[in-house]
Amino acid sequence: MKLHEVSFQYKSTTILNKITFTVPPGQIIGIIGENGCGKTTLLRMMAGILVPSAGAITLEEQPVTRRLANQIAYQPDIDLFYDSHTAQKVFTFYDEQFDDFSLEKAYEIAAFLEVPTKVKLKKLSKGNRARVKMACVLARETRIYLLDEPFSGLDPLARESLMKALIRFIDNENSSIVLSTHEVSEVEPILDQVILMKDGRIRAMENVELIRDERGEDAVQWMKSLYGKQVQ
Protein backbone atom coordinates (compact mmCIF):
# COMPACT_ATOMS: atom_id res chain seq x y z
CA MET A 1 0.00 0.00 0.00
CA LYS A 2 1.25 3.46 -0.93
CA LEU A 3 0.28 6.85 0.41
CA HIS A 4 1.31 9.92 -1.50
CA GLU A 5 0.94 13.43 -0.06
CA VAL A 6 -2.30 12.46 1.63
CA SER A 7 -4.08 15.21 3.52
CA PHE A 8 -7.37 15.32 5.34
CA GLN A 9 -9.31 18.38 6.34
CA TYR A 10 -12.42 18.59 8.44
CA LYS A 11 -14.12 21.95 8.00
CA SER A 12 -11.18 24.35 8.26
CA THR A 13 -9.02 22.11 10.44
CA THR A 14 -6.20 20.12 8.90
CA ILE A 15 -6.16 16.70 10.56
CA LEU A 16 -3.54 15.09 8.33
CA ASN A 17 -0.92 16.97 6.40
CA LYS A 18 0.87 15.53 3.34
CA ILE A 19 1.42 12.00 4.56
CA THR A 20 3.68 9.94 2.31
CA PHE A 21 4.89 6.42 3.01
CA THR A 22 4.83 2.88 1.64
CA VAL A 23 3.86 -0.28 3.49
CA PRO A 24 6.21 -2.99 2.21
CA PRO A 25 4.84 -6.54 2.00
CA GLY A 26 5.59 -8.80 4.94
CA GLN A 27 6.14 -6.10 7.53
CA ILE A 28 4.51 -5.03 10.77
CA ILE A 29 4.42 -1.27 11.11
CA GLY A 30 3.52 0.58 14.29
CA ILE A 31 2.05 4.07 14.21
CA ILE A 32 2.88 5.93 17.39
CA GLY A 33 2.31 9.43 18.71
CA GLU A 34 0.27 11.28 21.30
CA ASN A 35 -3.54 11.37 21.39
CA GLY A 36 -5.10 13.50 18.69
CA CYS A 37 -2.11 13.38 16.34
CA GLY A 38 -4.17 11.77 13.58
CA LYS A 39 -3.50 8.01 13.95
CA THR A 40 -7.14 6.95 13.82
CA THR A 41 -7.95 9.26 10.91
CA LEU A 42 -4.96 7.91 9.01
CA LEU A 43 -6.02 4.29 9.51
CA ARG A 44 -9.61 5.07 8.52
CA MET A 45 -8.39 6.65 5.31
CA MET A 46 -6.14 3.68 4.58
CA ALA A 47 -9.18 1.45 5.09
CA GLY A 48 -11.12 3.48 2.52
CA ILE A 49 -13.68 4.71 5.04
CA LEU A 50 -12.62 8.35 4.86
CA VAL A 51 -11.82 10.03 1.57
CA PRO A 52 -8.62 12.11 1.56
CA SER A 53 -9.00 15.82 0.84
CA ALA A 54 -5.84 15.64 -1.26
CA GLY A 55 -3.29 13.04 -2.29
CA ALA A 56 -3.63 9.40 -3.24
CA ILE A 57 -3.75 6.04 -1.46
CA THR A 58 -3.27 2.94 -3.56
CA LEU A 59 -3.18 -0.79 -2.91
CA GLU A 60 -1.33 -2.62 -5.66
CA GLU A 61 -1.89 0.29 -8.05
CA GLN A 62 -5.62 0.44 -7.34
CA PRO A 63 -6.99 3.52 -5.60
CA VAL A 64 -8.30 2.71 -2.11
CA THR A 65 -12.03 3.30 -1.72
CA ARG A 66 -14.82 1.64 0.22
CA ARG A 67 -15.05 -0.87 -2.61
CA LEU A 68 -11.64 -2.20 -1.73
CA ALA A 69 -12.92 -3.23 1.71
CA ASN A 70 -12.81 -6.83 0.56
CA GLN A 71 -9.03 -6.57 0.26
CA ILE A 72 -8.36 -4.70 3.49
CA ALA A 73 -8.96 -6.07 6.98
CA TYR A 74 -9.66 -3.14 9.27
CA GLN A 75 -10.26 -3.25 13.01
CA PRO A 76 -11.58 -0.01 14.53
CA ASP A 77 -10.76 0.93 18.09
CA ILE A 78 -14.40 0.82 19.17
CA ASP A 79 -16.50 -2.21 20.11
CA LEU A 80 -19.00 -2.82 17.32
CA PHE A 81 -20.43 -6.20 18.19
CA TYR A 82 -23.82 -6.77 19.78
CA ASP A 83 -23.62 -7.68 23.46
CA SER A 84 -26.20 -10.41 23.08
CA HIS A 85 -24.24 -12.22 20.37
CA THR A 86 -21.80 -15.01 20.99
CA ALA A 87 -18.42 -15.22 19.27
CA GLN A 88 -19.93 -18.05 17.24
CA LYS A 89 -22.62 -15.73 15.91
CA VAL A 90 -20.13 -12.96 15.19
CA PHE A 91 -17.94 -15.39 13.27
CA THR A 92 -20.93 -16.54 11.21
CA PHE A 93 -21.76 -12.91 10.44
CA TYR A 94 -18.19 -12.26 9.28
CA ASP A 95 -18.31 -15.42 7.22
CA GLU A 96 -21.37 -14.10 5.38
CA GLN A 97 -19.85 -10.66 4.89
CA PHE A 98 -16.36 -11.47 3.67
CA ASP A 99 -15.37 -13.97 1.01
CA ASP A 100 -11.86 -14.14 2.40
CA PHE A 101 -13.05 -15.04 5.92
CA SER A 102 -12.36 -18.57 7.13
CA LEU A 103 -14.67 -19.91 9.84
CA GLU A 104 -12.25 -22.72 10.50
CA LYS A 105 -9.42 -20.27 11.06
CA ALA A 106 -11.59 -18.09 13.33
CA TYR A 107 -12.23 -21.08 15.60
CA GLU A 108 -8.58 -22.04 15.48
CA ILE A 109 -7.61 -18.52 16.59
CA ALA A 110 -10.30 -18.51 19.28
CA ALA A 111 -8.90 -21.81 20.57
CA PHE A 112 -5.34 -20.44 20.47
CA LEU A 113 -6.49 -17.40 22.46
CA GLU A 114 -8.55 -19.64 24.77
CA VAL A 115 -11.69 -17.58 24.39
CA PRO A 116 -15.13 -19.18 24.82
CA THR A 117 -17.20 -18.98 21.63
CA LYS A 118 -20.58 -20.01 23.01
CA VAL A 119 -20.94 -17.32 25.66
CA LYS A 120 -22.63 -13.98 25.03
CA LEU A 121 -20.15 -11.17 24.54
CA LYS A 122 -21.61 -9.17 27.43
CA LYS A 123 -20.57 -11.97 29.77
CA LEU A 124 -16.99 -11.90 28.52
CA SER A 125 -14.20 -9.85 30.05
CA LYS A 126 -12.83 -6.90 28.12
CA GLY A 127 -9.75 -8.94 27.29
CA ASN A 128 -11.84 -11.78 25.90
CA ARG A 129 -13.97 -9.41 23.82
CA ALA A 130 -10.74 -8.02 22.37
CA ARG A 131 -9.68 -11.61 21.60
CA VAL A 132 -12.94 -12.23 19.72
CA LYS A 133 -12.39 -9.03 17.78
CA MET A 134 -8.85 -10.07 16.90
CA ALA A 135 -10.02 -13.53 15.79
CA CYS A 136 -12.50 -11.89 13.40
CA VAL A 137 -9.84 -9.77 11.76
CA LEU A 138 -7.11 -12.40 11.59
CA ALA A 139 -9.47 -15.04 10.15
CA ARG A 140 -9.64 -12.94 7.02
CA GLU A 141 -6.99 -13.55 4.39
CA THR A 142 -5.96 -10.19 2.98
CA ARG A 143 -2.82 -8.40 1.91
CA ILE A 144 -3.14 -5.74 4.55
CA TYR A 145 -4.42 -5.60 8.13
CA LEU A 146 -5.13 -2.24 9.75
CA LEU A 147 -5.55 -2.37 13.51
CA ASP A 148 -6.48 0.71 15.49
CA GLU A 149 -5.24 0.43 19.09
CA PRO A 150 -5.67 -3.36 19.29
CA PHE A 151 -4.01 -3.56 22.74
CA SER A 152 -5.35 -0.49 24.49
CA GLY A 153 -7.04 -0.86 27.86
CA LEU A 154 -6.10 -4.52 28.19
CA ASP A 155 -4.14 -6.30 30.89
CA PRO A 156 -0.57 -7.43 30.08
CA LEU A 157 -1.57 -11.07 29.58
CA ALA A 158 -4.31 -10.17 27.10
CA ARG A 159 -1.90 -7.89 25.25
CA GLU A 160 0.69 -10.62 25.07
CA SER A 161 -1.76 -13.21 23.78
CA LEU A 162 -3.01 -10.84 21.06
CA MET A 163 0.54 -10.09 19.96
CA LYS A 164 1.25 -13.82 19.78
CA ALA A 165 -1.85 -14.29 17.65
CA LEU A 166 -0.47 -11.69 15.23
CA ILE A 167 2.83 -13.57 15.00
CA ARG A 168 1.12 -16.92 14.68
CA PHE A 169 -1.70 -16.24 12.23
CA ILE A 170 -0.48 -13.64 9.76
CA ASP A 171 1.26 -14.94 6.68
CA ASN A 172 4.25 -12.66 6.84
CA GLU A 173 5.48 -13.33 3.34
CA ASN A 174 2.43 -11.82 1.70
CA SER A 175 0.65 -9.69 4.23
CA SER A 176 1.44 -6.53 6.13
CA ILE A 177 0.06 -5.14 9.35
CA VAL A 178 -0.25 -1.49 10.25
CA LEU A 179 -1.28 -0.89 13.83
CA SER A 180 -1.52 2.15 16.04
CA THR A 181 -0.45 1.85 19.66
CA HIS A 182 0.52 3.64 22.84
CA GLU A 183 2.15 0.52 24.31
CA VAL A 184 5.33 1.26 22.41
CA SER A 185 7.92 -0.60 24.47
CA GLU A 186 5.76 -3.70 24.78
CA VAL A 187 4.87 -3.84 21.10
CA GLU A 188 8.29 -2.91 19.73
CA PRO A 189 9.67 -6.49 19.56
CA ILE A 190 6.98 -7.47 17.04
CA LEU A 191 7.45 -4.41 14.82
CA ASP A 192 9.62 -3.94 11.74
CA GLN A 193 9.17 -0.20 11.46
CA VAL A 194 7.68 2.65 13.45
CA ILE A 195 6.01 5.77 12.16
CA LEU A 196 6.05 8.65 14.60
CA MET A 197 3.21 11.13 14.08
CA LYS A 198 2.94 14.64 15.44
CA ASP A 199 0.22 17.19 14.70
CA GLY A 200 -1.08 15.39 11.63
CA ARG A 201 2.33 14.91 10.06
CA ILE A 202 4.84 12.09 9.94
CA ARG A 203 7.67 13.21 12.18
CA ALA A 204 9.81 10.15 11.32
CA MET A 205 9.63 6.61 9.98
CA GLU A 206 12.36 4.16 10.90
CA ASN A 207 13.29 0.51 11.20
CA VAL A 208 13.21 -0.40 14.92
CA GLU A 209 16.35 -2.54 14.83
CA LEU A 210 18.19 0.26 13.02
CA ILE A 211 17.20 2.72 15.76
CA ARG A 212 18.72 0.37 18.34
CA ASP A 213 21.77 -0.28 16.19
CA GLU A 214 22.57 3.30 15.24
CA ARG A 215 21.36 5.25 18.23
CA GLY A 216 21.62 2.66 20.99
CA GLU A 217 18.08 3.38 22.15
CA ASP A 218 14.67 1.77 21.88
CA ALA A 219 11.61 3.18 20.13
CA VAL A 220 10.34 4.88 23.29
CA GLN A 221 13.56 6.84 23.85
CA TRP A 222 13.69 7.61 20.12
CA MET A 223 10.14 8.95 20.24
CA LYS A 224 10.90 11.09 23.27
CA SER A 225 14.02 12.58 21.76
CA LEU A 226 12.23 13.40 18.51
CA TYR A 227 9.18 14.77 20.29
CA GLY A 228 11.40 17.02 22.35
CA LYS A 229 12.58 18.83 19.25
CA GLN A 230 10.20 21.29 17.67
CA VAL A 231 8.86 20.26 14.27
CA GLN A 232 9.68 22.73 11.56
Place this chain on the structure above:
Amino acid sequence: MTQDFMKDRPIYLQLIERICGDVIKGNIQPGDKLPSVREFALDAGVNVNTVQRVYKELEMMNLTETKRGQGTFITTNDDSIQHIREQMKEQVATQFITVLESLGFSVTEIIDLLQKKGGK
Protein backbone atom coordinates in the same frame (compact mmCIF):
# COMPACT_ATOMS: atom_id res chain seq x y z
CA MET B 1 7.38 -17.26 27.48
CA THR B 2 8.06 -13.81 26.11
CA GLN B 3 11.52 -12.54 26.98
CA ASP B 4 12.70 -9.10 27.91
CA PHE B 5 15.29 -7.28 25.88
CA MET B 6 17.82 -4.63 26.68
CA LYS B 7 16.85 -1.30 25.23
CA ASP B 8 20.17 -0.23 23.79
CA ARG B 9 20.95 -3.02 21.33
CA PRO B 10 19.19 -4.66 18.39
CA ILE B 11 16.91 -7.52 19.38
CA TYR B 12 18.35 -9.87 16.75
CA LEU B 13 21.83 -9.53 18.31
CA GLN B 14 20.45 -10.30 21.76
CA LEU B 15 18.74 -13.41 20.41
CA ILE B 16 21.95 -14.56 18.69
CA GLU B 17 23.85 -14.15 21.95
CA ARG B 18 21.24 -16.15 23.85
CA ILE B 19 21.47 -19.02 21.39
CA CYS B 20 25.28 -18.94 21.41
CA GLY B 21 25.17 -18.88 25.21
CA ASP B 22 22.85 -21.88 25.27
CA VAL B 23 25.17 -23.81 22.97
CA ILE B 24 28.24 -22.99 25.07
CA LYS B 25 26.45 -23.91 28.30
CA GLY B 26 25.26 -27.12 26.72
CA ASN B 27 21.56 -26.28 27.03
CA ILE B 28 21.46 -26.88 23.30
CA GLN B 29 23.56 -29.78 22.04
CA PRO B 30 25.37 -30.18 18.71
CA GLY B 31 22.95 -31.72 16.21
CA ASP B 32 19.87 -30.40 18.03
CA LYS B 33 17.11 -29.08 15.84
CA LEU B 34 16.10 -25.46 16.31
CA PRO B 35 12.40 -24.62 16.28
CA SER B 36 10.92 -23.27 13.05
CA VAL B 37 11.25 -19.53 12.53
CA ARG B 38 7.62 -18.95 13.45
CA GLU B 39 7.72 -21.16 16.55
CA PHE B 40 10.83 -19.36 17.72
CA ALA B 41 9.19 -15.97 17.07
CA LEU B 42 6.11 -17.00 19.03
CA ASP B 43 8.15 -18.28 21.92
CA ALA B 44 10.35 -15.16 22.12
CA GLY B 45 7.46 -12.81 21.34
CA VAL B 46 9.28 -11.15 18.45
CA ASN B 47 8.74 -10.38 14.80
CA VAL B 48 9.19 -13.28 12.36
CA ASN B 49 11.54 -11.18 10.21
CA THR B 50 13.81 -10.66 13.23
CA VAL B 51 14.07 -14.43 13.72
CA GLN B 52 14.75 -14.96 10.03
CA ARG B 53 17.68 -12.60 10.39
CA VAL B 54 18.89 -14.43 13.50
CA TYR B 55 18.82 -17.78 11.68
CA LYS B 56 20.63 -16.32 8.67
CA GLU B 57 23.38 -14.86 10.87
CA LEU B 58 23.76 -18.11 12.84
CA GLU B 59 24.29 -19.96 9.61
CA MET B 60 26.87 -17.41 8.48
CA MET B 61 28.65 -17.93 11.81
CA ASN B 62 28.70 -21.67 10.96
CA LEU B 63 26.87 -22.40 14.19
CA THR B 64 23.91 -23.94 12.37
CA GLU B 65 23.25 -25.93 9.24
CA THR B 66 20.04 -25.96 7.29
CA LYS B 67 18.97 -29.30 5.92
CA ARG B 68 16.55 -28.95 3.06
CA GLY B 69 13.03 -29.76 4.08
CA GLN B 70 14.10 -30.75 7.59
CA GLY B 71 14.94 -27.50 9.31
CA THR B 72 17.85 -25.84 11.05
CA PHE B 73 20.29 -27.80 13.23
CA ILE B 74 23.14 -26.84 15.53
CA THR B 75 26.40 -27.79 13.87
CA THR B 76 28.15 -30.99 14.93
CA ASN B 77 31.47 -29.46 13.93
CA ASP B 78 33.36 -29.01 17.18
CA ASP B 79 35.73 -26.41 15.67
CA SER B 80 32.82 -24.09 14.91
CA ILE B 81 31.49 -24.39 18.45
CA GLN B 82 34.94 -23.84 19.96
CA HIS B 83 35.31 -20.78 17.74
CA ILE B 84 32.02 -19.32 19.03
CA ARG B 85 33.13 -20.10 22.56
CA GLU B 86 36.40 -18.22 22.09
CA GLN B 87 34.58 -15.28 20.54
CA MET B 88 32.12 -15.11 23.39
CA LYS B 89 34.92 -15.26 25.96
CA GLU B 90 36.75 -12.45 24.18
CA GLN B 91 33.58 -10.36 24.02
CA VAL B 92 32.72 -10.78 27.69
CA ALA B 93 36.30 -9.96 28.73
CA THR B 94 36.40 -6.87 26.54
CA GLN B 95 33.15 -5.57 27.99
CA PHE B 96 34.41 -6.28 31.49
CA ILE B 97 37.66 -4.41 30.89
CA THR B 98 35.88 -1.45 29.30
CA VAL B 99 33.63 -1.05 32.35
CA LEU B 100 36.51 -1.34 34.83
CA GLU B 101 38.70 1.07 32.89
CA SER B 102 35.86 3.58 32.69
CA LEU B 103 35.77 3.47 36.47
CA GLY B 104 39.50 4.12 36.61
CA PHE B 105 40.76 0.67 37.64
CA SER B 106 44.04 -0.42 36.08
CA VAL B 107 44.50 -3.71 34.22
CA THR B 108 47.11 -4.88 36.77
CA GLU B 109 44.65 -4.27 39.57
CA ILE B 110 42.05 -6.31 37.72
CA ILE B 111 44.46 -9.19 37.08
CA ASP B 112 45.39 -9.26 40.78
CA LEU B 113 41.75 -9.37 41.74
CA LEU B 114 40.93 -12.12 39.20
CA GLN B 115 43.80 -14.26 40.48
CA LYS B 116 42.59 -13.88 44.04
CA LYS B 117 38.97 -14.64 43.16
CA GLY B 118 39.86 -17.46 40.78
CA GLY B 119 42.26 -19.07 43.22
CA LYS B 120 39.83 -19.36 46.11
